[in-house]
Amino acid sequence: MTAVDFLPFVDRLAQVSGEAIMPFFRAAFTMEDKSAGGVFDPVTEADRAAEAAMRRLIGEAFPHHGVIGEEFGATDEQAEYVWVLDPIDGTKSFISGLPLWGTLIGLLHRNAPCYGLMHQPFTREKFFGDGAQAHWTGPGLHGESAARRLFARPCSGLDRATLMTTSPKLIPKPLRPRYNALEDKVRLPRYGADCYAYCMLAAGHVDLVVEAGLNIYDIVALIPIVRGAGGVITTWDGGDPTRGGAIVAAGDKRVHEQALEALNAKS
Structure with missing residues (x-):
């Protein structure tokens, strides 16, 4: 089947x-x-x-x-x-x-x-x-x-990106400085949409979704939607997002690459 x-x-x-x-x-x-x-x-x-x-x-x-x-x-x-x-x-x-x-x-x-x-x-x-x-x-x-x-929209860089996360306070404290460093680089951060954020990315209204502490049931259904719309979705270290954890999704691979760089930059 x-x-x-x-x-x-x-x-x-x-x-x-x-x-x-x-x-x-x-x-x-x-x-x-x-x-x-x-x-x-x-x-x-x-x-x-x-x-x-x-x-x-x-x-x-x-x-x-x-x-x-x-x-x-x-x-x-x-x-x-x-x-x-x-x-x-x-x-x-x-x-x-x-x-x-x-x-x-x-x-x-x-x-x-x-x-x-x-x-x-x-x-x-x-x-x-x-x-x-x-x-x-x-x-x-x-x-x-x-x-x-659905088609994700092109976006050339973080400085032109709309970023969504459910709440920065839901990012585990050890990871929060890395998230904050990324948020400081985007044009517009928005909060509070949970699964809707990933769907808005797939629909071409949002450029980046970043979260952490997700479970498998929070993300599995959203992965084929994001990818089917031409987006990219991985963990913060660029790995497989299927089991959850710290997740970054982007509509444009250029923004995804820049987000990974920002999230993994040495302070």
């Missing part, structure tokens, strides 16, 4: 997860803090309900596939195909009533990302890619369904 063969099923996962999540958005719900006294890390009833619904469908349709999810951990993660799920990436925006969150559905084939989708059920948008192409679907200007292929 190829990634294309899974497309109708991925759309079904997006549908059931959206149906589980939307009754909780901008409504009263139960919330817990997973941080155990560290940086505030909320989880909601919506997170758990959406992941449970997706896991149930995967188990019924593909019982031999593995699953890695934020809320319920890993099952058969050495399988040939492994689904990587983050039911609500951007939970802090979600609990604040802001639409800068999304459901991440990624698929690994032999440990390599082969397909990814970011679904935002409130805005009715989907960003998806297979590493070769990336696309967007959503409402048009008059409410009709619209679609287009």
